Amino acid sequence: MRQAGRSLPEYRRLRENTTMLGACLDPEMASEITMQPVRRHDVDAAIFFSDIVIPLRLAGIDVEIQPGVGPVLGSPVRTAADVAKLPELDEDAFAPIVEAVQLTTAQLGSTPLIGFAGAPFTLAAYMVEGPHGTTWGRAP
Numbered sequence: 001m002r003q004a005g006r007s008l009p010e011y012r013r014l015r016e017n018t019t020m021l022g023a024c025l026d027p028e029m030a031s032e033i034t035m036q037p038v039r040r041h042d043v044d045a046a047i048f049f050s051d052i053v054i055p056l057r058l059a060g061i062d063v064e065i066q067p068g069v070g071p072v073l074g075s076p077v078r079t080a081a082d083v084a085k086l087p088e089l090d091e092d093a094f095a096p097i098v099e100a101v102q103l104t105t106a107q108l109g110s111t112p113l114i115g116f117a118g119a120p121f122t123l124a125a126y127m128v129e130g131p132h133g134t135t136w137g138r139a140p
Contacts, residue, residue, distance in 0.1 A: 020065035027099035045112040052118025060087035077127040
């Protein structure tokens with residue numbers, strides 16, 4: 001249903017002037033987008049609106065979702081020096097996600113909320129490949 005929600009006209013209107021990651025990190029918007037397919041289709045569970053690269057963004061890594069391209073990182077991480085320059089994850093960075101989950105569960109009542117996450121290898125592959133990685137030739 002997360003993907004199905006993208007076809008809804010109310011989703012497209014809400015997202016008109018917002019980037020994918022901007023929508024994910026706006027608690028009210030993420031909650032609303034999560035709820036749209038639930039309200040429209042009366043499904044058994046909601047799937048939390050997010051993206052697998054959110055942990056990278058929350059860790060301070062320069063990543064954007066380019067329409068028609070996917071995740072693009074500003075600087076690839078390929079050497080020990082690059083790894084050493086990575087920012088340390090601050091627990092407070094998760095505040096928008098926590099708030100969005102709270103807003104959503106308050107509306108869902110007894111309807112379950114399902115979340116998902118990118119595998120560590122997937123996130124690492126995006127970090128190693130850098131901008132416009134498509135062949136995954138650098139990922140181990």
